[in-house]
Amino acid sequence: MSMRVNMTVNGEERTADDVWPGESLLYVLRERLGLPGAKNACEQGECGSCTVYLDGRPACACLVAAGQAEGRAVVTVEGLGGDPAEDADPVRLSAVQEAFVAAGAVQCGFCTPGLVVAAHDLIARTDGIPADTEIREALSGNLCRCTGYEKIIEAVRTAAGAS
Amino acid sequence: MTAHDTRRPTTTAVHPGRDGVGDSARRPDGALKVRGEFAFSSDLWMDGMLWGATLRSPHPRARITTIETAAALARPGVFAVLTAEDVPGRATYGLEIPDQPVLAEEVRYFGEAVAIVAADHPETARRALAAIEVAYEVLEPLTDGEAALAPDAPPLHPGGNVVRHAKIRKGDPAYGDPAATADVVVTGEYRVGMQDQAFLGPESGMAVPAPDGGVDLYVATQWLHVDRAQVAASLGLDEELVRISLAGVGGAFGAREDLSMQIHACLLALRTGRPVKMMYTREESFVGHVHRHPATIRYEHGATRDGRLVYVKGRIVLDGGAYASSTPAVVGNAATHCVGPYQVDNVWFDAYGVYTDNPPCGAMRGFGVVQAGFAVESQMDRLAAACGIDPAEIRVRNALAEGATGPTGQVIDQPAPVAELVRRVAAAPLPDTPDGPRDPRTLPGGVSNTTHGEGVVRGVGYGACIKNVCFSEGFDDVSHARVRLELTGGEPVATVHTAAAEVGQGLVTVQAQIARTELGVTRVVVRTADTSVGSAGSSSASRQTYVTGGAVRNACGAVREELFARARAASGTTAAELALDGGKVVHQGEVVADIADLLAEPIDVHLPWRHRPTTALDPETGQGDAHVQWGFSAHRAVVDVDIELGLVKVVELATAQDVGKAVNPLAVEGQIHGGSAQGLGLALMEEIQVSGGIVRNPSFTDYLIPTILDMPPMRLDVLELGDPHAPYGLRGVGEPPTISATPAIVAAIRDATGRALTRIPVRPDDIAAVPAPGSPTDAQEEVR
Numbered sequence: 001m002s003m004r005v006n007m008t009v010n011g012e013e014r015t016a017d018d019v020w021p022g023e024s025l026l027y028v029l030r031e032r033l034g035l036p037g038a039k040n041a042c043e044q045g046e047c048g049s050c051t052v053y054l055d056g057r058p059a060c061a062c063l064v065a066a067g068q069a070e071g072r073a074v075v076t077v078e079g080l081g082g083d084p085a086e087d088a089d090p091v092r093l094s095a096v097q098e099a100f101v102a103a104g105a106v107q108c109g110f111c112t113p114g115l116v117v118a119a120h121d122l123i124a125r126t127d128g129i130p131a132d133t134e135i136r137e138a139l140s141g142n143l144c145r146c147t148g149y150e151k152i153i154e155a156v157r158t159a160a161g162a163s
Numbered sequence: 164m165t166a167h168d169t170r171r172p173t174t175t176a177v178h179p180g181r182d183g184v185g186d187s188a189r190r191p192d193g194a195l196k197v198r199g200e201f202a203f204s205s206d207l208w209m210d211g212m213l214w215g216a217t218l219r220s221p222h223p224r225a226r227i228t229t230i231e232t233a234a235a236l237a238r239p240g241v242f243a244v245l246t247a248e249d250v251p252g253r254a255t256y257g258l259e260i261p262d263q264p265v266l267a268e269e270v271r272y273f274g275e276a277v278a279i280v281a282a283d284h285p286e287t288a289r290r291a292l293a294a295i296e297v298a299y300e301v302l303e304p305l306t307d308g309e310a311a312l313a314p315d316a317p318p319l320h321p322g323g324n325v326v327r328h329a330k331i332r333k334g335d336p337a338y339g340d341p342a343a344t345a346d347v348v349v350t351g352e353y354r355v356g357m358q359d360q361a362f363l364g365p366e367s368g369m370a371v372p373a374p375d376g377g378v379d380l381y382v383a384t385q386w387l388h389v390d391r392a393q394v395a396a397s398l399g400l401d402e403e404l405v406r407i408s409l410a411g412v413g414g415a416f417g418a419r420e421d422l423s424m425q426i427h428a429c430l431l432a433l434r435t436g437r438p439v440k441m442m443y444t445r446e447e448s449f450v451g452h453v454h455r456h457p458a459t460i461r462y463e464h465g466a467t468r469d470g471r472l473v474y475v476k477g478r479i480v481l482d483g484g485a486y487a488s489s490t491p492a493v494v495g496n497a498a499t500h501c502v503g504p505y506q507v508d509n510v511w512f513d514a515y516g517v518y519t520d521n522p523p524c525g526a527m528r529g530f531g532v533v534q535a536g537f538a539v540e541s542q543m544d545r546l547a548a549a550c551g552i553d554p555a556e557i558r559v560r561n562a563l564a565e566g567a568t569g570p571t572g573q574v575i576d577q578p579a580p581v582a583e584l585v586r587r588v589a590a591a592p593l594p595d596t597p598d599g600p601r602d603p604r605t606l607p608g609g610v611s612n613t614t615h616g617e618g619v620v621r622g623v624g625y626g627a628c629i630k631n632v633c634f635s636e637g638f639d640d641v642s643h644a645r646v647r648l649e650l651t652g653g654e655p656v657a658t659v660h661t662a663a664a665e666v667g668q669g670l671v672t673v674q675a676q677i678a679r680t681e682l683g684v685t686r687v688v689v690r691t692a693d694t695s696v697g698s699a700g701s702s703s704a705s706r707q708t709y710v711t712g713g714a715v716r717n718a719c720g721a722v723r724e725e726l727f728a729r730a731r732a733a734s735g736t737t738a739a740e741l742a743l744d745g746g747k748v749v750h751q752g753e754v755v756a757d758i759a760d761l762l763a764e765p766i767d768v769h770l771p772w773r774h775r776p777t778t779a780l781d782p783e784t785g786q787g788d789a790h791v792q793w794g795f796s797a798h799r800a801v802v803d804v805d806i807e808l809g810l811v812k813v814v815e816l817a818t819a820q821d822v823g824k825a826v827n828p829l830a831v832e833g834q835i836h837g838g839s840a841q842g843l844g845l846a847l848m849e850e851i852q853v854s855g856g857i858v859r860n861p862s863f864t865d866y867l868i869p870t871i872l873d874m875p876p877m878r879l880d881v882l883e884l885g886d887p888h889a890p891y892g893l894r895g896v897g898e899p900p901t902i903s904a905t906p907a908i909v910a911a912i913r914d915a916t917g918r919a920l921t922r923i924p925v926r927p928d929d930i931a932a933v934p935a936p937g938s939p940t941d942a943q944e945e946v947r
Contacts, residue, residue, distance in 0.1 A: 039363070041364065049363055145868060
């Protein structure tokens, strides 16, 4: 048995065919729609590496069945930067993305897409620069094994100041 | 917060501000990573690819009597089902000793690979695995490292259960009775649990069959050439027919030094004639790579009344699990670092690595020094207490220094600022003592709201470390670099190509920085690592910036000499002292030639480079110049402990580390932060629970790694004292902070609670429970 799933991904109408009903939104994004930005690290919603926006709210794409995304709007990390089609500079970065690179918040980078989405969400719903305790609480669902998080906190402060 | 201190000039002048050596150059892969466009090994995709999957043993020890694969193979969408009899070449593999079956016929650990399948969808593959019928004759597992050493223990491998026994015998050859000369003797027994590297990017890669009968493998690994040697041997192919390229690596920390899915994916690709992708689940990852050796450790430290070490006796048993992996080298490291960063004239130490039926253990950041280091630092605190001396002061009083002799008789011929590092963290201002109502996020238990401050006690503790950098004990620790300088669009562009694995640490950035500094060019391309160039050795032992950095520098030097030869030929100058500056060849400030005019033909060199040699340890005395370099660090931890619930909040970590030369200061800070976090994890939460040989917590729900709420602010103090033997004076950076963080945090909890805490990770029960009769309590000490 397979099914078709329609959703809006990064502003575009997308259709995935031959979807096995047991597939997650994460699998459909990565393996069927060519968007591997959201990462697969734990498959049980503990690490936050697969964080995407689902109808404007951050969610772990590994915990969302593909069928649950039918008709909904998904924004992945690939949809948060500049649009290469419209921008002369193909590597234009959003404030959060730029701050992560500049601060040294990226090492192996596997957690980075999820953290970029979570940090983007925190900054969008915070007036001014969030306190460190706010940053820590907001990002506590995103595991990073390389950085010890210090540079991530610095990046979020910087990005919030620039936004 | 970071301080930098440079006093000893480094060996080469550098040009700051041009993204050369010494600058915090941006990662060239950073933009791709924040956009989600960097291709990790689990992101690979090809038309017509199949998914590989692995059937694993549910038993830690068993003999396989039959495997029925026909039903699995007959399922729609299944393309291959392979078992041990389908391995065409060497049936086993291994880093140092090829003792691990590619696919098992006799099972020696829980989760060992038994069969593999290739199918058109991950779910099809999973169902095919379920359709394989394996008959096991289940055997009683041997799961205790000490029991494996017993003379009557059943041998798990033909050579018995001891993988390696390393001895250190330093001091009076007859040894005499140094205890008679010590005023104070402290003893202790310690245990270290099994830590996991817990990288986030799962084991994964893709094997693509090639028309020449060979295979191209794209994989996340730490050492391409040692992978290739093992893969080729088991495939029965010449090494030239196995070509390995590094795919994006989602963290490593030692866990990718051994093979995981490499041979399996290649077997499936060659059998099916299709590209095969394999990607472990997190549960599978917890049994799919080696872990940090659990250890039992015993020490006796003798000292004068004023706390100066007279002798150290000790014994460590490292449980290597089912297969050898890198256990021999881990044992060597535990032995040669058995006294920590301290001077002591008489040393008697035995390090054992043993086989059991537990999960295989091998490399993890700190590599044998973490286990011994926790026990040594705990002993120093016991000694301090017994002598009535401050814990920081006892470390300073015994600190190793340049010119001293270590436990293997090797003279420390480079800066060893142990005393200064300890003094610096001890002198750093302490965090404020809280006053009034506190945000629960700053308290033990956090937003669980288990306390508002009542029952919370603050403690302070110290840890220091010495850790070898690069491979040791006579290993030929070579790296190769290819550097090409050519005109591209009218501008000189350097291309750097090595087989060194970028695993997140920033090596790709450093290689470009070195080329910019050495060649005076702006544009540098660092090619993806692959096996078409010579081996770079492993991205482990904190060695790549030293060894592959040294190889890149050396190759750039050869390119520069060729440029100078061309400049002399073109200009007629006979000047010996030429230099590169801003794209020109110059002599005493005068331009001799423009580099662009000298590159009608590209310059292309490919050269090996080695650090100075080391020697093996004498098998009876453990004496020898085993190491090429050491890194040093110290930590001070401040903790708040809820003594009623046994919960701990680390308030602050202060670190001082000598990095010789910060080739990329931002990356250095990242290494110290990240290493400290893994040390915090081992102190407080990280342990693979193994009972009866079975892993009980193979998930991120049950195996906890530090979150951003668990990590405290970190205060860094980076010294750059310069190792005169190393390129640019640099020191390996990645491992020391992992080693010194753990004992500092445990010491701080002891300071707060008065508990002995001889086991890591520290569990709430160890702090809050009433001790069981006969369990270790306070420091066992004897004052004469």
